[in-house]
Amino acid sequence: PEGMAGPYMFLDWSASLRDVLPRRSAAHPFALDCSPEVAKQAGTRLKHSLAGGMSLNGCLVDDRYDPTMGYDAHLSGEVAGPPGDVGYWKVGGGFAWHCPVELLRMMALGVSDDSDNNNTVQEEGAEESPPVIGMALHSSFNCGVIRPLTFNGLLGKDASTAAIPSSDRFYIGGPAQLRGFLPAGIGPRAGTGGSGAPGGDALGGDLFYTSTLATSMPFPPYFSTLRNLGARAFGFVNAGTCVSVGGQSSLLGSGCAPVWNQILRSTRVAVGGGVSAGSPLGRFEATYAVPVRYGVRDARKSVQLGFGFSFG
Numbered sequence: 001p002e003g004m005a006g007p008y009m010f011l012d013w014s015a016s017l018r019d020v021l022p023r024r025s026a027a028h029p030f031a032l033d034c035s036p037e038v039a040k041q042a043g044t045r046l047k048h049s050l051a052g053g054m055s056l057n058g059c060l061v062d063d064r065y066d067p068t069m070g071y072d073a074h075l076s077g078e079v080a081g082p083p084g085d086v087g088y089w090k091v092g093g094g095f096a097w098h099c100p101v102e103l104l105r106m107m108a109l110g111v112s113d114d115s116d117n118n119n120t121v122q123e124e125g126a127e128e129s130p131p132v133i134g135m136a137l138h139s140s141f142n143c144g145v146i147r148p149l150t151f152n153g154l155l156g157k158d159a160s161t162a163a164i165p166s167s168d169r170f171y172i173g174g175p176a177q178l179r180g181f182l183p184a185g186i187g188p189r190a191g192t193g194g195s196g197a198p199g200g201d202a203l204g205g206d207l208f209y210t211s212t213l214a215t216s217m218p219f220p221p222y223f224s225t226l227r228n229l230g231a232r233a234f235g236f237v238n239a240g241t242c243v244s245v246g247g248q249s250s251l252l253g254s255g256c257a258p259v260w261n262q263i264l265r266s267t268r269v270a271v272g273g274g275v276s277a278g279s280p281l282g283r284f285e286a287t288y289a290v291p292v293r294y295g296v297r298d299a300r301k302s303v304q305l306g307f308g309f310s311f312g
Contacts, residue, residue: 014047033195035191035192051076082151088148146206166204174304174306180270189203233274238269
């Protein structure tokens, strides 16, 4: 659907047979190269689900893949249950806002019909206008939550202890999501991991959020090649987390304080800068980020190349 022009809504009814095969050790073919938590999920599962959602799909921004003005939003939900052997409800969504700095400047200074006042404003702003023209502010926020369902005991005795397969959980990190961290670089991890995950295998989370604040500007004229390609330089600060709320049955109201404390304590933060460019295929970006708040077992990476369909 992301390849379509304009907003869209979708409704998807599906049934899939999924087989989890843990990776084998290269040195010992009969041994598993993964944590016990991952090995326990080996086997075949039938997933039967109904999903739906909507997306503005970049129809309200000036550039779909490298916007400087407008806003975008998306929302989705999914319920899985019998006749499959996986039960949960899942909701996710997000929005992004983009505004040219020149527009904010004009709104702050006001518009007057008096030509003398206009001339005065132009003279006072003559020196500061060139750096401002073309600059833009950006912000985005995305979040999601997934909780188990037992359907009166058909898929487990108690929703607070029912397990959600790792393949349906949230994994956070990487370009256009949480820069400065590898894909699945934060969140719950097993005590051990395979050869490719020395910090422990990523197990996925029940709840996540990511947030980005950024400013961008076109390249100066002496970078003619990048300027002609429509590339922009940008600086950013992004924050986010991915946690497992376990048997917590309510995320709102009384008794939810431990969950929100866990979210605040586990929030990761990174700052950096990069270069982005929109193309007919999507958004390309190259970034350098410095994590300033992270966990000792997080998978971090400062230099990243990314491709996607949204600002993040």
